[in-house]
Amino acid sequence: MTTIKAAVCHEFGAPLVVQDINLRAPARGEVEVTLAAVAVCHSDISFIDGGWGGTLPAVYGHEAAGYVSAMGEGVDGYEQGDAVLVTLIRSCGACSSCAGGIPTQCGAPYDRDKGPVSMPDGTTLQHGMACGAFAQRVVVDQSQIASIPPNLPMDAASLLSCGVVTGVGAVVNTAQVRPGQNVVVIGAGGVGLNAIQGAAIAGAARIIAIDLLPEKLDVAREFGATDVLLAGDPEPWNALREITSGRMADAVFVTVGAIPAFESAPLLLAPSGNMYIVGLPHSGAMASYEPVMLGALGQGMKGSKMGDVVLARDIPWMIDLYQQGRLKLDELVSARWPLEQINEAIASTRSGTARRNVIVFGKT
Ligand SMILES: [Zn+2]
Ligand SMILES: [Zn+2]
Structure with a gap:
């Protein structure tokens, strides 16, 4: 002792x-x-x-x-x-x-x-x-x-x-984002910035960062965001439709714990797109969504804990990326x-x- x-x-x-x-x-x-x-x-x-x-x-x-x-x-x-x-x-x-x-x-x-x-x-x-x-x-x-x-x-x-494996892992392990897909990351904090650089590593076409603070969106660009949106926009799906030439997002990562982010995320999805729950609200907090839209458009929701990381597989890879200047x-x-x-x-x-x-x- x-x-x-x-x-x-x-x-x-x-x-x-x-x-x-x-x-x-x-x-x-x-x-x-x-x-x-x-x-x-x-x-x-x-x-x-x-x-x-x-x-x-x-x-x-x-x-x-x-x-x-x-x-x-x-x-x-x-x-x-x-x-x-x-x-x-x-x-x-x-x-x-x-x-x-x-x-x-x-x-x-x-x-x-x-x-x-x-x-x-x-x-x-x-x-x-x-x-x-x-x-x-x-x-x-x-x-x-x-x-x-x-x-x-x-x-x-x-x-x-935690922060790096949670963000990068959500994109590459949980969502398995493919080159050419559009990715939205809600929240440009410690985890969100890593989801953004994970999307860049995965070869995403457009990487759209959404945050309440303009200065965090500037940082999001440094980490690989191709486009940014202020979270205060009452109809962010219109801006997203323009950015993605009508396609919308194949994957939306909610990296914050705020309930409005979970409620707006499905509205940003492309047909067959999925939203990923990465940020964790307090126990008991509830969000609502419109099931008919997810059903009709073949969309989904999935949780991602610690980026589904496998330490022995992913940590040496991430360290190598860092040493190459790619993470x-x-x-x-x-x-x-x-x-x-x-x-x-x-x-x-x-x-x-x-x-x-x-x-x-x-x-x-
Ligand atoms: Zn943590
Ligand atoms: Zn076990």
């Missing part, structure tokens, strides 16, 4: 408290990673706000990179000091989802209230998202890490753990913060203007 600093959520909606917590040694099949960087994701904020339930106190954070600092029995393929990503994708490798190539939907149970972290007095501390990465160190299952080259900047590398990572980092300023970093992410805010750790 070691004592580490972590940002703990004691009350939904309240600021996190940076304090000491206990971290136990890795058990069989687990690794301890000393973190170099962890990004603030909107999913962390949804948990902090109580949007998805769970017990308190809890330590969240799930988009991280660092160095292997201890290993339990039965961990193969890693050595002390290896640079790795840390993700929330805990997969058993044996259930029907894992065996079917969708480890992001692993069905193996994990009790987050019995994880490797505890409060200083030994009482329960929830291991948020099976990760708990708003902390100097984590202990996670070996399925949750992936090797990265030691020379990769760790702040940029951390984004591969932007460094440009996604809008600011770096020490753990002590995590509440300021969260406030910046809430404001909607940031790409990704990253907590960086000094050498420990």
